[in-house]
Amino acid sequence: MNIGFIGTGNMASAMIAGLHSSHPDWQIHGFNRSMGKLTDLQTRYGLQIAQSLEDLAARADVLVLAVKPQGYDAMLATLAPPLQARHTLVTVAVGYTIARVQSHIGTQTHIVRSMPNTPASVGAGMSALCGSAGLPEARRSDVTAVFESFGRAVWIAEGQFDVFSAIAGSSPAWVYMMIEAMADAAVQNGMPRAQAYAVISQAVLGSAQLVRDSGQHPGVLKDQVCSPGGTTIAGVAALEKAGMRNAWFEAVNATLARTKALG
Ligand SMILES: NC(=O)C1=CN([C@@H]2O[C@H](COP(=O)(O)OP(=O)(O)OC[C@H]3O[C@@H](n4cnc5c(N)ncnc54)[C@H](O)[C@@H]3O)[C@@H](O)[C@H]2O)C=CC1
Numbered sequence: 402m403n404i405g406f407i408g409t410g411n412m413a414s415a416m417i418a419g420l421h422s423s424h425p426d427w428q429i430h431g432f433n434r435s436m437g438k439l440t441d442l443q444t445r446y447g448l449q450i451a452q453s454l455e456d457l458a459a460r461a462d463v464l465v466l467a468v469k470p471q472g473y474d475a476m477l478a479t480l481a482p483p484l485q486a487r488h489t490l491v492t493v494a495v496g497y498t499i500a501r502v503q504s505h506i507g508t509q510t511h512i513v514r515s516m517p518n519t520p521a522s523v524g525a526g527m528s529a530l531c532g533s534a535g536l537p538e539a540r541r542s543d544v545t546a547v548f549e550s551f552g553r554a555v556w557i558a559e560g561q562f563d564v565f566s567a568i569a570g571s572s573p574a575w576v577y578m579m580i581e582a583m584a585d586a587a588v589q590n591g592m593p594r595a596q597a598y599a600v601i602s603q604a605v606l607g608s609a610q611l612v613r614d615s616g617q618h619p620g621v622l623k624d625q626v627c628s629p630g631g632t633t634i635a636g637v638a639a640l641e642k643a644g645m646r647n648a649w650f651e652a653v654n655a656t657l658a659r660t661k662a663l664g
Pocket residue numbers: 407408409410411412413432433434435438467468469470472475476493494495516517518519570571
């Protein structure tokens with residue numbers, strides 16, 4: 402597999418780390434505006450540095466476009482001339498539709514729209530994928546292999562992408578906030594911070610794994626922790642009083658509003 406990353410910032414770095422760890426034999430190339438990130442990825446994961454977009458297009462078959470959505474129009478204008486039939490374009494940009502890519506480069510190039518997340522760096526990513534019309538099966542399985550190399554990947558309808566981006570692309574940031582805030586409370590009550598992070602991260606990981614693997618309703622799993630008149634239900638009441646459930650609606654809906662504004 403020959404993969405080229407255009408833009409090697411936070412998201413591409415996470416994907417490259419995950420890719421390298423599961424497939425050290427795959428050829429991974431990168432082109433970025435600034436050199437620092439490229440040399441760091443070269444040292445850590447053997448990334449091969451391209452000198453230009455054209456150079457990258459000549460080296461790789463699968464081109465992953467990992468720049469901010471605001472930079473997409475200009476980047477696609479430069480990328481269009483060197484594109485060939487062997488290329489599969491993989492977009493990684495919140496709110497940027499396949500139709501909008503095609504308005505820049507036409508409909509002859511195969512496109513996969515993707516939405517990964519940064520836990521890809523430890524092989525625990527959750528990605529969505531969606532193909533342009535007529536995407537050949539071989540291209541589809543190549544891109545699936547890339548995204549499954551750093552976690553789970555699902556093919557979904559493009560109309561579901563914005564909400565997926567909120568609950569999987571953005572949600573890691575919210576979970577980190579929750580872990581940080583819970584650790585602050587642990588520190589306030591005398592636990593060293595490093596120990597609090599180790600304990601909370603394992604508790605969150607285990608809880609998520611139980612939801613995923615048991616198939617049980619999260620409310621049932623919550624009830625199993627809450628003894629009548631016990632300690633946990635006191636914490637549940639405190640979270641409800643603080644508006645925790647409504648805060649999640651607000652977060653997802655604010656994210657969707659921002660996605661629409663960017664689009
Ligand atoms: N950070 C995240 O957790 C996630 C990000 N994404 C998407 O990934 C994309 C990239 O986001 P980040 O990695 O967070 O941004 P970033 O700002 O960390 O990285 C973007 C990189 O692209 C480079 N760049 C910009 N224009 C370029 C061009 N024309 N040619 C070459 N390099 C160029 C910049 O120098 C920068 O290093 C965005 O479209 C975002 O929507 C999607 C899911 C999660």
